[in-house]
Amino acid sequence: MKTYPLGEFEEIVLLTVGVLYDEAYGVSIKDAIEERAHRKVSVGALQSALKRMEKKGYLKSRNGEANAQRGGKPKRFYTITAFGKRALQQSKEIRTELWEAIPQIALDFTYR
Amino acid sequence: MIKRLADRLFRWFCHPDYYDEIVGDLEEMYRRSIPTDARFVQWRYLLQVLSLFRPGLIRSFPPTLITPPIMIRNYIKIGTRNLLKQKLFTTINITGLALGLSSFLLINEYVRFEESYDSFFEDAEQLYRLSTVQVSNGEIGVKDAMTFHPAAKALKEELPEVQAYTVTYKFDQLIFRKGESVIQEKNVIAADTHFFKLFDYDVLQGSADNMLSEPNSLVLTESKARFYFGEENPLGKTIQLLGGFNRPFQVTGVIEDLPENTHYPFDMLISDESLKDRDDYDSWNAFNYYSYIKLDPSTAPSRLTDKLEKLSKKYLGEQSSLRFHLYSVRDIHLHSDFTFEAEIPGSERAVSMMRIIALFILIIAWVNYINLSTARAVDRAKEVGLRKVIGAYKGQLIGQFLLEALLVNLLAALLALLIAELVLPFYHQLIGKEISAHVWNHLSFLKSLLMFFILGTAVSGFYPALVLSGFKPVAVLKGKYRNSSSGAMLRKSLVVLQFTASMILIAGTFIVYRQVQYMQGKDLGIATDYVIGLPLPSVEAAQQEAHASKVESFKEALRQHSAIKTVGGTSNLPGGDGADINSTSGKLRLVGLTDRIEGTTYVQYNDEHFLKAVDMQLLAGRNFDRNRIADSLVVMVNEAFLKKFNIADIESVLHEEIQFGEDENNDKYQIIGIVKDFNRTSLKSSVEPTLYFPDYQPGHVVIALQPDSYQDGLTYLAETWQQYFPEAPLDYTFLDDRFAALYEQDRRFGEVFGTFSALAIFIATLGLFGLSSFLSIQRTVEVGVRKVLGASVSNIIGIFYKDFLWLLGIAGFISMPAIYFGMNVWLENYAYRIAFPWWLSMAALGIVVVFALLTVGYQIYKVAILDPARTLKYE
Numbered sequence: 001m002k003t004y005p006l007g008e009f010e011e012i013v014l015l016t017v018g019v020l021y022d023e024a025y026g027v028s029i030k031d032a033i034e035e036r037a038h039r040k041v042s043v044g045a046l047q048s049a050l051k052r053m054e055k056k057g058y059l060k061s062r063n064g065e066a067n068a069q070r071g072g073k074p075k076r077f078y079t080i081t082a083f084g085k086r087a088l089q090q091s092k093e094i095r096t097e098l099w100e101a102i103p104q105i106a107l108d109f110t111y112r
Numbered sequence: 113m114i115k116r117l118a119d120r121l122f123r124w125f126c127h128p129d130y131y132d133e134i135v136g137d138l139e140e141m142y143r144r145s146i147p148t149d150a151r152f153v154q155w156r157y158l159l160q161v162l163s164l165f166r167p168g169l170i171r172s173f174p175p176t177l178i179t180p181p182i183m184i185r186n187y188i189k190i191g192t193r194n195l196l197k198q199k200l201f202t203t204i205n206i207t208g209l210a211l212g213l214s215s216f217l218l219i220n221e222y223v224r225f226e227e228s229y230d231s232f233f234e235d236a237e238q239l240y241r242l243s244t245v246q247v248s249n250g251e252i253g254v255k256d257a258m259t260f261h262p263a264a265k266a267l268k269e270e271l272p273e274v275q276a277y278t279v280t281y282k283f284d285q286l287i288f289r290k291g292e293s294v295i296q297e298k299n300v301i302a303a304d305t306h307f308f309k310l311f312d313y314d315v316l317q318g319s320a321d322n323m324l325s326e327p328n329s330l331v332l333t334e335s336k337a338r339f340y341f342g343e344e345n346p347l348g349k350t351i352q353l354l355g356g357f358n359r360p361f362q363v364t365g366v367i368e369d370l371p372e373n374t375h376y377p378f379d380m381l382i383s384d385e386s387l388k389d390r391d392d393y394d395s396w397n398a399f400n401y402y403s404y405i406k407l408d409p410s411t412a413p414s415r416l417t418d419k420l421e422k423l424s425k426k427y428l429g430e431q432s433s434l435r436f437h438l439y440s441v442r443d444i445h446l447h448s449d450f451t452f453e454a455e456i457p458g459s460e461r462a463v464s465m466m467r468i469i470a471l472f473i474l475i476i477a478w479v480n481y482i483n484l485s486t487a488r489a490v491d492r493a494k495e496v497g498l499r500k501v502i503g504a505y506k507g508q509l510i511g512q513f514l515l516e517a518l519l520v521n522l523l524a525a526l527l528a529l530l531i532a533e534l535v536l537p538f539y540h541q542l543i544g545k546e547i548s549a550h551v552w553n554h555l556s557f558l559k560s561l562l563m564f565f566i567l568g569t570a571v572s573g574f575y576p577a578l579v580l581s582g583f584k585p586v587a588v589l590k591g592k593y594r595n596s597s598s599g600a601m602l603r604k605s606l607v608v609l610q611f612t613a614s615m616i617l618i619a620g621t622f623i624v625y626r627q628v629q630y631m632q633g634k635d636l637g638i639a640t641d642y643v644i645g646l647p648l649p650s651v652e653a654a655q656q657e658a659h660a661s662k663v664e665s666f667k668e669a670l671r672q673h674s675a676i677k678t679v680g681g682t683s684n685l686p687g688g689d690g691a692d693i694n695s696t697s698g699k700l701r702l703v704g705l706t707d708r709i710e711g712t713t714y715v716q717y718n719d720e721h722f723l724k725a726v727d728m729q730l731l732a733g734r735n736f737d738r739n740r741i742a743d744s745l746v747v748m749v750n751e752a753f754l755k756k757f758n759i760a761d762i763e764s765v766l767h768e769e770i771q772f773g774e775d776e777n778n779d780k781y782q783i784i785g786i787v788k789d790f791n792r793t794s795l796k797s798s799v800e801p802t803l804y805f806p807d808y809q810p811g812h813v814v815i816a817l818q819p820d821s822y823q824d825g826l827t828y829l830a831e832t833w834q835q836y837f838p839e840a841p842l843d844y845t846f847l848d849d850r851f852a853a854l855y856e857q858d859r860r861f862g863e864v865f866g867t868f869s870a871l872a873i874f875i876a877t878l879g880l881f882g883l884s885s886f887l888s889i890q891r892t893v894e895v896g897v898r899k900v901l902g903a904s905v906s907n908i909i910g911i912f913y914k915d916f917l918w919l920l921g922i923a924g925f926i927s928m929p930a931i932y933f934g935m936n937v938w939l940e941n942y943a944y945r946i947a948f949p950w951w952l953s954m955a956a957l958g959i960v961v962v963f964a965l966l967t968v969g970y971q972i973y974k975v976a977i978l979d980p981a982r983t984l985k986y987e
Binding site: 026042052063 | 130132133134135136137138139140143159160162163164165166167168169
């Protein structure tokens with residue numbers, strides 16, 4: 001089976017790009033992750049993840065309109081490719097399989 | 113600001129494909145968060161930018177920084193070989209840099225030392241000296257470092273900002289008994305029990321809080337304790353004080369020896385309680401005490417000005433023009449312009465001039481390296497060309513030549529350390545201060561060495577590296593390479609810079625010397641040759657009368673000897689420091705002639721022989737006469753005094769009267785004589801308005817000796833002294849020596865200035881030597897052709913000289929105004945100064961020119977005498 005390498009942070013970014021669908025660009029992705037995953041994201045970490053995944057082919061991007069709010073610079077929108085979707089699916093399957101493989105007793109905690 | 117910086121940084125390292133997008137994101141986030149604290153947002157922006165510096169996002173850099181180690185090894189090898197091959201240049205470069213660096217660092221240490229005064233106290237920032245100033249018409253007139261005895265205590269009680277205070281008194285000298293002999297101690301102060309709360313010297317024995325609380329207690333420094341008691345424990349022992357005290361003092365404590373960098377040096381302390389007999393103790397009648405206070409750390413002294421004024425009026429009377437004044441203890445040594453300072457203060461101006469000298473020397477040394485390595489660029493051109501052809505990046509070549517500069521600078525730095533260590537004792541002698549025992553373990557020295565080694569590498573190495581790495585491989589490998597004209601231009605400007613600096617230093621030295629010489633040689637208005645002065649022993653009040661008649665017969669005895677011309681008496685010997693005089697700051701008028709005028713009037717007490725002893729000239733009127741009963745309320749004045757009252761006709765004030773204060777009933781003193789102005793102290797200050805009152809038992813004796821037999825006179829003096837005052841040491845000085853001592857600092861400054869100027873010109877000449885040697889060798893062929901065509905050796909030298917004379921001319925043109933303005937500022941320091949010595953300055957310029965021409969001439973001559981047949985045969 002072909003494997004799709006995907007890091008934990010990459011996965012979160014990729015999922016968020018999916019969530020935002022047509023509105024996924026640097027700032028909105030950052031905000032969404034911070035809101036939904038409750039974690040601080042630095043621009044550097046985010047951008048390098050985006051660029052890495054674009055290189056791997058999980059993402060594709062296009063330029064938006066130039067925008068005065070952004071000092072005259074265009075937004076760059078990201079969308080998931082079919083390849084990216086497969087990577088996400090695989091990652092999800094692996095997790096599900098692992099969940100199911102855990103014996104009942106191992107998770108039999110009571111919270112006290 | 114921070115954002116702009118971050119933007120530029122980001123543009124520099126960001127991959128161009130990603131730049132627009134990311135900077136847009138950053139901008140958007142920046143704008144939406146602006147309403148909060150702007151600085152914070154900017155910093156966050158910078159942090160974001162820094163987080164973007166990662167492999168995936170940065171642009172590709174040329175492999176400069178990623179040079180493989182094997183290449184670095186190659187650079188070192190080639191660099192070393194080059195250094196060894198060009199031994200002359202290497203020696204010149206390294207010696208010049210090392211000399212420059214060591215002088216710079218040594219001067220730097222001196223400057224640091226001067227600036228470190230009194231900063232070693234734990235609360236140095238909070239310590240202030242309470243001084244007294246006189247304010248007339250809203251302006252500060254006279255500033256006196258001392259204050260009234262109870263003033264500091266009053267401030268502590270009135271102002272919550274004052275955390276602690278101490279009152280001290282500095283003795284001129286005290287006589288101590290040690291075994292059978294008597295010792296004169298000149299560094300004794302009295303202090304109250306709070307002293308060590310402000311000045312936290314280490315207390316080795318005794319208790320800091322109460323060792324000064326009892327009367328007649330004595331605290332010694334460690335070395336004084338050893339001097340008086342050897343290895344015994346001094347605590348509880350007593351030392352007999354002679355003279356005015358004449359009673360035993362008990363040693364209650366021992367403290368560490370004081371460091372040299374304090375404005376208030378002492379080696380013995382007696383308790384303040386021991387001073388109770390003084391008239392001004394706990395009284396508001398005179399200000400003779402150095403007092404210090406410690407302010408709350410949050411209080412700036414400027415905030416207390418109004419309060420201090422109110423307190424001045426409360427304690428000194430509404431009418432008084434005197435004000436309490438606070439002066440930061442750390443600033444005293446270099447910045448104080450107060451009279452009656454406890455030490456001879458340092459000179460801020462001298463320190464900043466030293467700084468300039470240091471910088472000049474360092475620049476001269478760096479310029480040497482730049483000039484020599486760019487001039488020699490031709491030698492390396494082929495190497496550079498080849499390296500480029502094989503595939504070296506420009507960045508790598510820059511790295512290579514910087515590495516070579518590093519190598520040279522490293523050797524120079526090590527040599528500089530050695531030089532500095534070796535010359536340190538001589539340097540201490542030169543500056544008259546002990547900065548540190550060694551430099552190699554002196555942290556601040558090593559830090560500066562490291563810093564300036566790195567800076568030097570960058571400054572001296574960068575430009576040559578740029579030039580050398582910029583060669584076009586095709587051009588140099590074809591052999592078409594010549595030194596570029598812009599490079600030659602830069603070299604010439606740097607040579608001009610070097611010579612300007614040398615000229616300024618040499619001329620500065622000459623002028624400083626000239627001024628010191630002038631001051632030492634100037635007619636003071638009195639005779640000081642073969643005139644000696646000495647203090648008389650002081651005694652307790654009870655024995656005053658007996659003592660007076662003893663002194664009188666002592667003087668009579670002296671007068672019997674043929675080698676002694678005159679024996680006079682005075683309160684203050686001429687040639688003392690600025691503070692060695694009495695003064696009064698009250699109002700004063702000439703009765704019936706003038707209004708009451710404020711300001712300081714200086715007061716000296718003389719007997720009737722003083723005039724003759726120092727050959728002081730009486731312009732009008734008569735001398736004191738002790739046989740006239742009416743002569744108790746008389747006074748002599750000097751010309752400066754009359755000038756202050758705007759009186760031109762000196763005869764007109766004869767027999768007029770002087771009155772102090774506001775009260776009509778105060779004593780009136782009749783003016784019986786007017787004396788010619790004479791300088792009582794350094795020529796830095798002008799002659800003060802002075803009153804001379806009669807006193808027939810003053811504290812000092814002035815003896816004029818016969819020049820041809822003064823030795824006999826001195827012998828006789830010693831014998832007679834022994835006979836009359838066996839208890840006290842005889843301590844006489846020649847008045848001319850006293851005056852010379854006043855200029856000690858200036859003379860020393862001149863010497864330091866001179867030494868480093870000589871060094872500067874040496875380093876500059878060294879560089880010029882190398883440069884001209886190289887340039888003349890380069891032009892060997894040209895010289896050969898010229899000779900073949902009939903030029904004589906002197907023709908050839910003339911042609912080369914023309915270039916250099918231009919440079920020297922420009923240097924002279926630049927340096928002259930600099931010398932004129934710079935040295936005039938320095939000369940302004942002196943009330944009696946020389947006019948700006950144009951000729952001497954020209955001579956200084958001339959010296960530099962001669963040095964330069966000799967150096968250049970020697971090198972050209974070596975080439976010019978070569979046989980053209982031999983020099984041309986390779987062409």
